[in-house]
Amino acid sequence: MQLYDLTIHELTALIKERKVSAHELTRAYLQRIDEVEEQVGAFITRTDELALQQAGDFDNNPVDKPLAGIPYGLKDNICTSGIRTTGASKMLEDFVPVYNARVAACLEDQQGILLGKLNLDEFGMGCSTETSAFQTTSNPWDLQRVAGGSSGGSAAAVAAGEVAYSLGTDTGGSIRQPAAYCGLVGLKPTYGLVSRFGAIANSSSLDQVGVITRDVKDCALVLSAIAGYDSQDGTSAKINIPDYFADLSGDIKGLKIAYPREYFRNSTDTAVARQVKRALHAYEQMGAIVEEVSLPHSEYALPAYYIISRAEASTNMARFDGVQFGLRDVKADNIVDLYANSRAAGFGAEVKLRILLGSYVLSSDCYETYYLKAMKVRRLIHDDFTRIFENYDIIVTPTTPTTAFCRDEYRGNLLSLYRNDILTVPVNMAGLPGISVPCGFIDGLPAGMQLIGKPFQEKMLLNAALAFEQAHDYYKARPALGGDK
Amino acid sequence: MALTSKEVEHLAILSRLALTDEEKALFAGQMNDILEFADKFNQLDTDNVEPMVYVLPANNVFREDEVIPGPTRDELLTNASAVEEGYFKVPKIL
Amino acid sequence: MNREYETVVGLEVHVELKTKTKIFCSCSTEFGAEPNTQVCPGCAGFPGTLPVLNRKAVEYAIKTGLALNCEIAEVSKFDRKNYFYPDLPKAYQISQYYMPICKNGHLDIEVEETKKRIGITRAHLEEDAGKLVHQGTITSTEYSLVDLNRGGMALLEIVSEPDMRSAQEARAYLENLRAILLFAGVSDCKMQEGSLRCDANVSVRPRGQTELGTRVEIKNLNSFRALEKSIEYEVRRQINAIEDGEELIQETRTWDEEKQVTRAMRTKEDAQDYRYFPDPDLAPVYISQEWIAQVSESMTELPNQARQRLVNDCGLPEYDASILTLTPATLKFFDEAITKYNQPKIVSNWIMGELNRLLNVNNMEIEDSRLVAGDLVELLKLIDAGTISGKIAKTVFEEMFSTGKKPEEIIKEKGLLQISDEDTLKGMIDEIVAANPKVVEDYKNGKEKAFGFFVGQLMKATRGQANPAIVNKLLQERLSRE
Structure with a gap:
């Protein structure tokens, strides 16, 4: 076992016992990045110098905080004061925020060690990091395959041992899908649990910042550090935040689990479905009550999601006009050309497509047929979940229809690519918490199981995830990379 | 009713995106595919369904009327490509 | 004015609320600061920033609504109005399109002793735009400069019904509205500083016709006088056009203060599709009866x-x-x-x-x-x-x-003390009477003016300080003895 294979809670113990210093730990990670980054391509920006300085500061003046001294990475759509934040877009290639995202400030406050900013699909719009303006991140389990997306860099970096954990954002599955593809734990919290301040908006009513870790306990530790009300985010919830790590028992006797039949057929690979069914069986053996249910509007979630997310994205992208920040066509001699040329040069094809589609569905002729209709469908999807949660504690589904796909596999076939989100999107539409945990391997590739909880019941979700994790050792597997054999 | 390149051009003007003819045709095709897929939800009767704008049941999230100074002007302007005497600079408007 | 036509006017008034901070961020709203010194990443539209509503702005809106006899909406929401312009850094303005905070109010005016009730359609909260500085005019300048100090200040847009029938009524409406806003203490209403801005929708129609004529919106009215004059001008222009058989187009015009004319800005054909939709960043505002009562009690x-x-x-x-x-x-x-x-x-x-x-x-x-x-x-x-x-x-x-x-x-x-001392005044009267025997004759012959002459002379001699009542009395006594 190498240092970079350990979990946060294992590392924290070593640091507390002074068996390893933050400096040594950081050095070990930096060395690991040097070894494997060329293959993985997880980072957009490395912050080696800052990391060593933060490690030195911590070693000189150690504090007792759960994430102190632990190296981590941030998805590069999370703003960091004084550190370039690109959103994986040419538009922001040189953008250096003067403010920290709330979550970035939380981890800084924990005295964590920031190793850098991680790759994503441009502004989070994609599910493979193939729309990144800079690079496509490889899946550490099979370098020919994608790490998923949009938080592909965040997942690959954890899987490859380049960081101990990372933060991502999730609009329609962008944390859970790459976590599933990379054999990791990925949590999208309830909408409103974690502040969105400073996370570059993709679709404001769907976006949520979340966590990617090696195991469930780590997930609970990081969630505790970033959850909570933020006065700078008008959609952040004013609720009491429990210590998600404390009293995690893994005891789920009597837990009522529902599995929606719609999530196990049609587009879902039989191998993936089989793996999750096995997990359900395991739950039953642990004393949970497992029953099949129906979420009848599931098939409409994806169509409605296309409309709502594109509508919101189109106006969120409008501020990138070359005036206050971002790429600018300096040759334009009038404002209209300045806007049109800067945006044409700064945005990639997928972002442009979403802007156009979003503008279309919001235009006065289409507002009712598309946008308003989608908002109504959203209500139906939400109500489906509410009905199930009247009788059940959690819902279990596969996270993705398949395991990680190959680069360029969906070139020219947009709708098929988009279908990757089909099992995760409904959770964002309903604003619920969802976690993906590794549930086995199919042909050497990790598969993920999604657990969906009631609003703000992350603790129950984590406990159920932990129960499964403790009964299996999928989470202990590490991909062979670089010098690993 | 399929979107044409012409309509895409109008949307591009509205969204301030300079597009080539190839892009217009490509995007028109892709948009049609997606819209056709989305049309599926018209099978649903939603006449009596209240649109869901906010998933969070929160309301009345307020800030108190107290001044908090922002960054300095230099910091504010540091990411702009063109500035003059403390202003952001833009080319001719009309 | 042509008697065969009726003027129809509705006003859209933008009022800058006098909150200490902007509507969605904590930047100061103080007037007259150096450019871009009251700006934060939020009101400059930087990526990842989010709006959080200023409670005071809502309170001022409720206050205004009550003062204007409006219904205060139990639930109101904010929408995004999407358009690109350099004074709008997010390229959308947060406003209330679908569910405004106040609706269906009215305000009473009086013109030439006739009282009239003007309907108020709605009043909604929104954020102000920044300011553009041009070298020369907007059309001749090579480039423009953007100051975002004003961007994001809290505005209330108050929209009237098309109930006014003359420029005078429009002026009276705006004067009364301003008085109400000042008394309610929600705005400074300084037209010159731009904290009260007015656009007028003006149309004419043949008297007796019920449907409205083609409407023209006049912008850039920054005084009561400009409002009145521009409507008068526009009414003349429209009537002349109709009489000449020209077809009027629905358009936006601007008031040229120097030339005292309105000029075309843009026609409805180039009108934007603003793609309004509810802003997901801002939770709805619920206003309870208790809150309304509280605000109501605080009103003077x-x-x-x-x-x-x-x-x-x-x-x-x-x-x-x-x-x-x-x-x-x-x-x-x-x-x-x-x-x-x-x-x-x-x-x-x-x-x-x-x-x-x-x-x-x-x-x-x-x-x-x-x-x-x-x-x-x-x-x-x-x-x-x-x-x-x-x-x-x-x-x-x-x-x-x-x-x-x-x-x-x-x-x-x-040294302006009034001279009321009778002896002093008597002496002066004697001198004046003695020096003007001819006027004394006139007086005796019944010439009223002669008396006034003596008063005038005395006032002149005392630089206006003589007590007029005493002067009258003494002069009467003195002249009766002649």
């Missing part, structure tokens, strides 16, 4: 209540009452004065006469002047005591207005 007297009081309790004519209630500062001045000097009509005359004249000449508001109500009272008491004449009092008042000095001080400094 409104102009119409004050007007009633001045008429009923102070016995003032309606006209005086309407002038004294145009701004709260005027009313406060009046109220302070009459608590120490209970002669409302005299106080009113001074305020409406001398004080308003001086304010107009100096283009000032009463609160900017150095004059205090107590000093006017002192002056009035000096007149009553015969210390100075009414005429001299006007000179003293002007000096009080410009220097802020006490009346006694001015009288002393300038």
Whole structure:
């Protein structure tokens, strides 16, 4: 076992016992990045110098905080004061925020060690990091395959041992899908649990910042550090935040689990479905009550999601006009050309497509047929979940229809690519918490199981995830990379 | 009713995106595919369904009327490509 | 004006609320700061920033709604209005399109002794845009500069029904609206600083026709005069066009203050599709009856209540009452004065006469002047005591207005004490009568003017300081002995 294979809670113990210093730990990670980054391509920006300085500061003046001294990475759509934040877009290639995202400030406050900013699909719009303006991140389990997306860099970096954990954002599955593809734990919290301040908006009513870790306990530790009300985010919830790590028992006797039949057929690979069914069986053996249910509007979630997310994205992208920040066509001699040329040069094809589609569905002729209709469908999807949660504690589904796909596999076939989100999107539409945990391997590739909880019941979700994790050792597997054999 | 390149051009003007003819045709095709897929939800009767704008049941999230100074002007302007005497600079408007 | 046509006017008024901070961020709203020094990443539209609603702005909106007899919406929401312009850094303005905070109100006006009720369609909250600075004009300049200090300030847009039938009514509406906003304490309403801005929708139609004519929106009206003149101009232009058989187009025009004409800006054909939709970043605003009651309790007297009081309790004519209630500062001045000097009509005359004249000449508001109500009272008491004449009092008042000095001080400094001593005056009268035997003859022959001549001579000799009542009495006595 190498240092970079350990979990946060294992590392924290070593640091507390002074068996390893933050400096040594950081050095070990930096060395690991040097070894494997060329293959993985997880980072957009490395912050080696800052990391060593933060490690030195911590070693000189150690504090007792759960994430102190632990190296981590941030998805590069999370703003960091004084550190370039690109959103994986040419538009922001040189953008250096003067403010920290709330979550970035939380981890800084924990005295964590920031190793850098991680790759994503441009502004989070994609599910493979193939729309990144800079690079496509490889899946550490099979370098020919994608790490998923949009938080592909965040997942690959954890899987490859380049960081101990990372933060991502999730609009329609962008944390859970790459976590599933990379054999990791990925949590999208309830909408409103974690502040969105400073996370570059993709679709404001769907976006949520979340966590990617090696195991469930780590997930609970990081969630505790970033959850909570933020006065700078008008959609952040004013609720009491429990210590998600404390009293995690893994005891789920009597837990009522529902599995929606719609999530196990049609587009879902039989191998993936089989793996999750096995997990359900395991739950039953642990004393949970497992029953099949129906979420009848599931098939409409994806169509409605296309409309709502594109509508919101189109106006969120409008501020990138070359005036206050971002790429600018300096040759334009009038404002209209300045806007049109800067945006044409700064945005990639997928972002442009979403802007156009979003503008279309919001235009006065289409507002009712598309946008308003989608908002109504959203209500139906939400109500489906509410009905199930009247009788059940959690819902279990596969996270993705398949395991990680190959680069360029969906070139020219947009709708098929988009279908990757089909099992995760409904959770964002309903604003619920969802976690993906590794549930086995199919042909050497990790598969993920999604657990969906009631609003703000992350603790129950984590406990159920932990129960499964403790009964299996999928989470202990590490991909062979670089010098690993 | 399929979107044409012409309509895409109008949307591009509205969204301030300079597009080539190839892009217009490509995007028109892709948009049609997606819209056709989305049309599926018209099978649903939603006449009596209240649109869901906010998933969070929160309301009345307020800030108190107290001044908090922002960054300095230099910091504010540091990411702009063109500035003059403390202003952001833009080319001719009309 | 052509009698066969009827003018139809509706106004859209933008009021900058006097919150200390902007509507969605904590930047200061103080007027006159250096460019871009009251701007944060939020109001500059930087990536990842989020709006959080200023509670005070909502309170001011409720207050305004109550003052304008509106229904206050139980639930209101914010929407994004999407368009690109360099004064709008997010490229969308947060406004309330679908569910405004106030609806269905009204305001009463009076023009030429006729009272009229003007409907208020809605009042909604929104953020202001920044300011553009051009070298020369917007069309001739090579480039423009953007100052975002004003961007994100809290605005309330108050939209009237098309209920006004003349430029005068429109002016009266705006004057009354301003008075109400000032009394409610929600805005400074300084048209020159832009904290009160007005657009007018103007159309004409043949008298008797029920449907509205083609509407033109006039922008850039930054004074009452501009509002009145531009409507008058526009009505003439539209009638002429119709008479000449031209077809009017629905368009936006701007008021050219220099040339006193309206000019075309853009037609409806280039109208934007603003793609309004609910802003997911801002939770809905729920306004309970308790909240409304709380705001209502915090409200002080409104102009119409004050007007009633001045008429009923102070016995003032309606006209005086309407002038004294145009701004709260005027009313406060009046109220302070009459608590120490209970002669409302005299106080009113001074305020409406001398004080308003001086304010107009100096283009000032009463609160900017150095004059205090107590000093006017002192002056009035000096007149009553015969210390100075009414005429001299006007000179003293002007000096009080410009220097802020006490009346006694001015009288002393300038030697303006009234001469009431009978012996002194008798001596002077004797001299004047002796020197003008011919006028004395005229007087005896019944020429009324002759008496006035002697008064005038005496006033001249005393530089206006002679007590007129005593002069009259003594002169009568003296001339009767001739």
